[in-house]
Amino acid sequence: MTDTPTAPTTSTSWRDLTPTPDLGLVVLDMDGTLLRADGSVPDGFWDLLPVMQDRDIVVVPASGRQHATLHDMFGDHGIRTYLAENGTVVVHDDEVVATSPLSDDTVQQCISAVRGTDRRLGLVICTPEVAYVESTDHEFLDEAAKYYHSLEQIDDLTTVDAPVVKVAVFCFGSAEDAAPGLFTGEDAASPEVENNNAVVISGANWIDIMRTDANKGAALRDLQKELGASPADTAVFGDYLNDLEMIGEGDLSFAMANAHPGITAAANYTAPANTEDGVVQVLRRLLGV
Structure with a gap:
């Protein structure tokens, strides 16, 4: 972080x-x-x-x-x-x-962490041209659409076949509170994400995962x-x-x-x-x- x-x-x-x-x-x-x-x-x-x-x-x-x-x-x-x-x-x-594309392993780890939590979250997989979501939560989709005008809903984010430059997580609540349970700290669901990438609190409700040099x-x-x-x-x-x-x-x-x-x-x-x-x-x- x-x-x-x-x-x-x-x-x-x-x-x-x-x-x-x-x-x-x-x-x-x-x-x-x-x-x-x-x-x-x-x-x-x-x-x-x-x-x-x-x-x-x-x-x-x-x-x-x-x-x-x-x-x-x-x-x-x-x-x-x-x-x-x-x-x-x-x-x-x-x-x-x-x-600055992420590794495929990082993208899959992020998807697994978000899918595996009880928190109410929304996940965006960002490529240079298109952002992808799989959630059908209308409140999340409305929020994502503010920032991603080129947004496509698909059934399974693990099937995205393009370089991923960023993974963005929308938190219905504090992003700073959510990050430790997902990607940072000893109890993180996917600690490998923090070990190999930058986990950035980019807003009150957003967590971004990017390469450490990006x-x-x-x-x-x-x-x-x-x-x-x-x-x-x-x-x-x-x-x-x-x-x-x-x-x-x-x-x-x-x-x-x-x-x-x-x-x-x-x-x-x-x-x-x-x-x-x-x-x-x-x-x-x-x-x-």
């Missing part, structure tokens, strides 16, 4: 910032960060996007959501670069340039190399533990006011909450508009 910093934060308020003319890369987590509580993009962001594009600033949605979902949200607005599936799918100029931070480093960018000209916004590695890759790193304490401790700056359009407020300050 991703380590959580516990040291007191030394982050500074966004109000102390001045316009940043060298800004070249803006990387945005979605839920709890850019998006409002109802899942919508703030209107002010659409006003700022052309300003950033005119200045050749690359805007990168970075999310546990799949590429198809992010493209549906932003593709019509000229965004062509994404860190999807928590960094296990990297898209640049609308082309998938890198993926995360938003690693994907962002690769993208910075591709674009000739550096931490000095990169702004990163996040709120939850799946953003932890990514937060370290931008000198302008922002934890939302609603962020998990681990993200607040890791970020260089604080920002207003997502419910206050915090990303928009900070970007206005950085852009000087």
Whole structure:
């Protein structure tokens, strides 16, 4: 599982910032960060996007959501670069340039663990193009559809015959409470999963299983190399533990006011909450508009 910093934060308020003319890369987590509580993009962001594009600033949605979902949200607005599936799918100029597939054994162990528990859970098997579910629980399916627009229901997840980049578990309850019984700790149903992979709490109700070398931070480093960018000209916004590695890759790193304490401790700056359009407020300050 991703380590959580516990040291007191030394982050500074966004109000102390001045316009940043060298800004070249803006990387945005979605839920709890850019998006409002109802899942919508703030209107002010659409006003700022052309300003950033005119200045050749690359805007990168970075999310546990799949590429198809992010493209549906932003593709019509000229965004062509994404860190999807928590960094296990990297898209640049609308082309998938890198993926991080799990082993077949890991996928089967995850399926067995979820099937074998008494907890009410939903399981999503994520490939670069399609997400698969076998559950018929309508409440879970409605939740999964928010994040996976390319979603297919099948009878048996063990029959998925495509590279799997992520296994996502939706918990009807706390993900942090559910993870120890499934994948982490001495009493885990499938301890092999944690031994060989990263088990990440990616939201209040979501657990993601990915390769240990796959995360938003690693994907962002690769993208910075591709674009000739550096931490000095990169702004990163996040709120939850799946953003932890990514937060370290931008000198302008922002934890939302609603962020998990681990993200607040890791970020260089604080920002207003997502419910206050915090990303928009900070970007206005950085852009000087």
